[in-house]
Amino acid sequence: MNTNPVRKVLIVGGGTAGWMTAAALAKVLRGVEVSLIESDAISTVGVGEATIPPINTFNQMLGIDEADFMRSTQASFKLAIEFVDWTRPGSRYLHPFGAYGLDIEAIKFHQFWLKARAQGSTQSLDDFNLSATAARLGKFMLPSKDPGQVLSSLKYAFHFDAGLYARYLRRYAEARGVVRREGKVVDVSLRGEDGFITSVTTDDGTVLEADLFIDCSGFRGLLIEQALDTGFEDWGHWLPNDRAVAMPCETGGDGLTPYTRATADTAGWRWRIPLQHRTGNGYVYSSRHLGDDEAVARLRATLDGPARAEPNFIRFRAGRRKQIWVKNCVAIGLASGFLEPLESTSIHMIQSGITKLLALFPDRGFDPVEIAEYNRLTILQTELIRDFIILHFKANERSEPYWQQARDMAIPDSLQHRIDLFAARGRLFPTDYDLFAEPSWVAVLLGQNIRPRAYDPLVDTLDETLVRNQMHRLASLVRQTAEALPTHEAFIARYCAASEIEKAR
16 A cells, blocks of 8 residues: 555646646546646647647547547548658658558568569559558548458548647546646745755745646746756757747648648748648748748748738757656656657657656655656657657758758767668668657658668568569558548548537637
8 A cells, every 4th residue: 555645746837738637647546636737828839730640549548539529629630741842842752650561471561562663563652551542532431440451450640729629638637626727837946855846836926735746838847947957958950940930821722631741841841730620830940041031931822821820930949858757847748858840749749758657657755766767768769759750851852951961960870770771671670669660660761762772582482473462452452442431521521520610719
């Protein structure tokens, strides 16, 4: 029996990070008082509108009804990210969710595709991935629960309004006992003998005590950095983007596509994220290579329709806190660090931080071994994601100074090893801690024009005609399945369409 349990948790900061944390703690913890303090006077970043498939696990853990969540957050479905102009102007590829084909006798499917390409085939690897094929056709359906059906291989995530998601989770958390406090934290009190946080004081003089403090204060790192002086590991030499400007617009252009689009530009890249009521857009760029006015002008010129808001500028540094859990304070979300939104990992990193916190939930003794494990796993996962994102910038053939600098930069040894291994025979060995599994690495390595010099020789031990027929049959099944699906817009209209009143918000 635990005689020294945590009784009070205080979350400092709201937004997506704060309310995801509050909702999860409210669902899982029993006998623990959970409070959240935020100030209406402090704006949240709130432009992270694209997710990756693990968000389904989080929503299911909360017991959220998917259709209700989608209506409330104006959400659409996401099957992939389309990368435009990344290798060179005019290039285009998909990073889809889910696997390519089926492994044959423990040999990776993409190895058979590599052999076929070496023999002159022009068939796209996307033809063997249902999410990719459906994305290209603008189709969607919830995956089948029957593993024998091709439709069971469909993997998806969401595009949603992050502000509406935070409000949705706030209602969920407050209904389960979380207490929201309005106010701005102006002081943090530390215990003299060991430096643990004892309380925070708000601008109206209220003192709030807790056993465990969770810092969801965004880039400021109000507790983890300003009070506990954790330190920051800067990754700007690998990821030089330090600005973003966001601007939603009316839906137009390609309409409600079931994928995110990331388009490389002169000194960074632009995102396009379709929601039910609008399209989210932004330009992520390096201030050393592009001015703010130029970035806004470029973004405006590429909008699908009329802008629905003025430009929203965000400044950031790529990197992480040197420690994410210090004493009795855990940083979650932007307070723990930030890479950039390229592969839609920000919301997942919130989810991952919450999951590890629950797995290593402390008592008031705050065992340093468990804290060290939390930090080890978080740092490892963040560095693996960092490498995946750097890959997109390193492997380019563009001519602008920004892109030349990215191409010429030295990269982490861990990433260089993966590139070299894949370039030899298309081999990859992701670890259990990789967020992005082998199909994701294959998609981006090939998409960025890193082509293996050879394929796995074990491929030649199988009957070539049998393999060719199996590949042809699989591609046909994938295509037939995708073509039979309803359009993305039609499925949303039937399953989770927001009302006109909700869309007008």
